Amino acid sequence: MPELAEVEYYRKRWLPAMGQSVERIRLHPEKRIFRGVDSTALARDLTGSTFTAALRHGKQMCFRFGDRHWLGVHLGMTGKLRFASDAIQQAKHDHLVLDMQGGGSMVFSDPRLFGRILYANTAAVVPDWWRDLPPEVLSKEFTQEWMNGFLDRRAGAPIKAVLLMQERFPGIGNWMADEILWRARIHPATRAGRISRVKRRRLYACIREVSEDALAVIGTEWNRPPDDWLFNHRWKDGGQCPKTGGRLRRESIGGRTTCWSPKWQQLRV
DNA sequence: ATTCTTGTTGCATC
DNA sequence: AGATGCAACAAGAA
Numbered sequence: 001m002p003e004l005a006e007v008e009y010y011r012k013r014w015l016p017a018m019g020q021s022v023e024r025i026r027l028h029p030e031k032r033i034f035r036g037v038d039s040t041a042l043a044r045d046l047t048g049s050t051f052t053a054a055l056r057h058g059k060q061m062c063f064r065f066g067d068r069h070w071l072g073v074h075l076g077m078t079g080k081l082r083f084a085s086d087a088i089q090q091a092k093h094d095h096l097v098l099d100m101q102g103g104g105s106m107v108f109s110d111p112r113l114f115g116r117i118l119y120a121n122t123a124a125v126v127p128d129w130w131r132d133l134p135p136e137v138l139s140k141e142f143t144q145e146w147m148n149g150f151l152d153r154r155a156g157a158p159i160k161a162v163l164l165m166q167e168r169f170p171g172i173g174n175w176m177a178d179e180i181l182w183r184a185r186i187h188p189a190t191r192a193g194r195i196s197r198v199k200r201r202r203l204y205a206c207i208r209e210v211s212e213d214a215l216a217v218i219g220t221e222w223n224r225p226p227d228d229w230l231f232n233h234r235w236k237d238g239g240q241c242p243k244t245g246g247r248l249r250r251e252s253i254g255g256r257t258t259c260w261s262p263k264w265q266q267l268r269v
Numbered sequence: 270a271t272t273c274t275t276g277t278t279g280c281a282t283c
Numbered sequence: 284a285g286a287t288g289c290a291a292c293a294a295g296a297a
Contacts, residue, residue: 032293077293078275155286161287
């Protein structure tokens with residue numbers, strides 16, 4: 001589930017614990033979530049340290065403890081963060097539980113185990129894996145030219161697949177890509193290199209617009225998006241396009257379930 | 270029982 | 284070398 005705005009929503013779920021110190025850590029170190037991580041060091045180092053910062057970049061999160069302990073979190077497909085204000089029992093899918101001095105717990109759960117925890121103990125400004133991240137799509141470094149250059153590099157791939165590439169579009173996921181292409185009136189199977197100048201401008205604007213809208217609606221309280229987005233109509237067969245009233249199509253494009261409005265988004269080859 | 274999945278990675282092939 | 288496409292990962296939901 002988690003794309004840009006959902007990840008932001010989950011990041012905020014941990015903020016109530018900010019400033020508190022970690023009293024005890026409970027984890028399932030054998031799970032795939034911790035692949036490549038020294039979970040013994042993680043548990044030892046974080047115990048007694050204070051939660052000092054909560055960062056997000058695209059779909060990645062980074063939580064700082066003290067001044068040199070860094071916990072990276074990626075939610076994968078089904079990961080969630082929550083803060084439980086009372087003492088909790090560790091459930092089957094609660095792979096990491098930080099019991100805080102205030103009596104509450106920071107919990108990371110993930111039934112499907114596609115998520116990932118990273119850990120770094122370093123006096124550097126940020127850990128290696130938090131350096132050299134691509135510009136956020138809402139930053140001023142994410143320019144029209146920067147986007148166009150990538151479309152030309154990935155000229156042969158369907159634009160749907162290109163928008164999902166985190167190296168250039170951090171935070172965009174399956175539903176956002178469909179929403180963006182629908183608003184920009186671009187067929188998802190269009191080869192990236194074949195998109196006209198005019199459509200590229202429109203695509204760029206829609207990337208920023210959908211990102212802003214998603215953060216505003218989902219990123220803070222996870223409200224239900226309005227019905228004039230594609231969002232509420234895209235999940236199952238038989239949906240109706242809010243623009244044309246016509247029937248939406250669903251098909252796999254770029255290896256992912258894709259929804260579009262055939263009359264509204266025509267494929268020109 | 271079977272098929273589906275809002276993400277990423279590793280590998281085969283071009 | 285770089286781009287592209289697809290299977291695999293794992294478990295719950297429909």
